[in-house]
Amino acid sequence: MTSLSRGANAPLETTSVRITVSGAAPGSVDLLVFQVAEDGKVRSDADMVFFNQPRSPEGAVQLNGAAVDIDLGRVPPQIARLVVSVALDDSVTGSLATIAGLGASVQAGGAIDCPATSLTSERAAVLAEIYRRGDAWKVRNVSAGWDRGLAALAIEFGVEVDDPAPPAAPPAPAGMPTVAPQTPPASTPSVAPAAPPVTMPTYAPPSGQPVPGPDPQNPRSVPGEEKLSLEKRQQLDLRKKQVHSVLLTKNAVGVRARVLVVMDKTGSMSREYKKGVVHRVIERMVPVAIQLDDDGALECYLYAESFYKLPDLRVENLSEWIAEWVHLSGKHGGLNYARIGAVNDEIPILNEIIGGLRRGDPLPTLVLFFTDGGFHKKVPITELIRKAADFPAFFQFVGIGSAGRFGVLERLDDLEGRTVDNVGFFPVKDIDALDDAELYRLLLSEFPDWLQHARRLGIVG
Missing domain, CATH: 2.60.60.30 (sav2460 like domains)
Incomplete structure (x- = not known):
């Protein structure tokens, strides 16, 4: 049988x-x-x-x-x-x-x-x-x-029901941003941004429900999945299974980590936004957060000369969240996307992420950083990554698009003078053509190895 x-x-x-x-x-x-x-x-x-x-x-x-x-x-x-x-x-x-x-x-x-x-x-x-x-x-x-x-x-399935159960109440708009100035934490490496300062949104802390403990034999689920359509749930289940398979192979089932997505919002990415490539990439990152993050939430940033931190993405609001926030320009959710510019400057967003880290934190951070290249500040970026090696975060850079010139990113993986190798990088011309199994293998193969070394060195508590 x-x-x-x-x-x-x-x-x-x-x-x-x-x-x-x-x-x-x-x-x-x-x-x-x-x-x-x-x-x-x-x-x-x-x-x-x-x-x-x-x-x-x-x-x-x-x-x-x-x-x-x-x-x-x-x-x-x-x-x-x-x-x-x-x-x-x-x-x-x-x-x-x-x-x-x-x-x-x-x-x-x-x-x-x-x-x-x-x-x-x-x-x-x-x-x-x-x-x-x-x-x-x-x-x-x-x-x-x-x-x-x-x-x-x-x-x-389209059957008429005389007295259907009332729909669940929509979530309260606690995640809507309020504008407040961002000041770099004291521990942030002192590399000044080239762009003028931009007031950035702050957000209410996530209030997700607790999720069940790890089951080595099955992918993890989180509250909210049941609100998806059957088709969306089937697709999500298959993707969770692929993520779980990678973690199982790397003996990392049950590992908990913050999962951050950083998405390039520069003018050279216009094709990827127009054709929905960015939208689909973010959707494919949700199963990673479900398997790793405490409450399954995905933390998301858009960056150019400066950056916006968007409200956390939760599985039950996937379609609405993407429709609201994933844009190259315009005003969305009270944010003027023009205010963060249209050309690359990775220094402010890297400062923001690294400045929020604390050596010895038991919860590591996985940064999934998507860009089409154009990194011009090679020396300060290299120095930031070298300093970041002492903090509990792994940076997985993904070069997307056929026209990308990735320069310094291709060399960060071999950067000398670091406490531990805290960077992964791979380029992909057509990320839509990369099947889920291979995408998740490339995204997650190095993170568990880094985590073992970082724990041994006390970088992760």
Whole structure:
């Protein structure tokens, strides 16, 4: 028997499929199948197969107690996926996590097991989905759900619900910036910025909920993931799995660190902003923060001649955050982006980061620094990185774009006179073409090695 982990898939050998759901029981754990089109929605409520409507209109899907019989040859061409789901009855307390052995077993020539994993407080969940791939069909273990139960599940796939649960209240705007002058901390290396001083925003401290402790076998999850659409959650789960795989290989599962993204906002980056490259890069950094940061929040900066520190990015606000803050110019969220300039000066942002570090801090900082090059102040940048080696931060520089000239960045990795190697660098012409597994391997391979050395030297407590 083939066993699929969460997010994994396998081909189906025959068009005659039987799915048995362990843990399903009418009146307590209800079994449902949604026939959905390319847009992820049912064509009508008749595409929802459940105990009161046990057969799809054309007869391709038939519910039989705790099993589903499917004839893929009869599935209408407009249907892209068959979504196999469960939901707790309203009379049942608790969550699906308490249902022993919950999962789907698929028989289609061979046996494929899809155990439900990583469920916590969900009252409704998608266990597996059967989906088209060219002229064939495949099955995927989804194992993702909703705390609000059947109503939220039905709404997700476009079924009309008479009395849906009220939506969660939007987060309070505590993260909105208030303008205040930035003054370098006393420990900041004394390299003066070339640009005139710019008043910078300050922010309320993050108030994220605590997250569960590390599970060596599974990627970490944080509160807020359940608010994403099913498609977004599936993509996030796959990316978390890739990050977890790198950390597992480096014996770094359970490591906690602040994760900072620093993004170049200079004029030469206009193509990357216009085509959405920057937006997608930031989205791909969220799984890194979820696996490493205490509350899964990603700290973000935009920089040019000066910089802005943006409100922390949290997974539940991903789309809204990117739409609000990721721009090359204009006024957004009360900030005038023109005030931080349009040409490179890395000194102010490096001073800001390094000045906030304290030797011996038990919480290290991982800085993910994205730029298309143009570093002109080679000597002061080199000196800053050399001094920063005595503080608990690792700088992973990423050169993006085909026109980048990375000069000093390519030499920082071999810089002499440092307590420890605190820098990584790699260039990539087309970061969109770099798959997630390789991107996370390049981003995270050096950080765990640095952390071991930094702890041994007392740089990290």
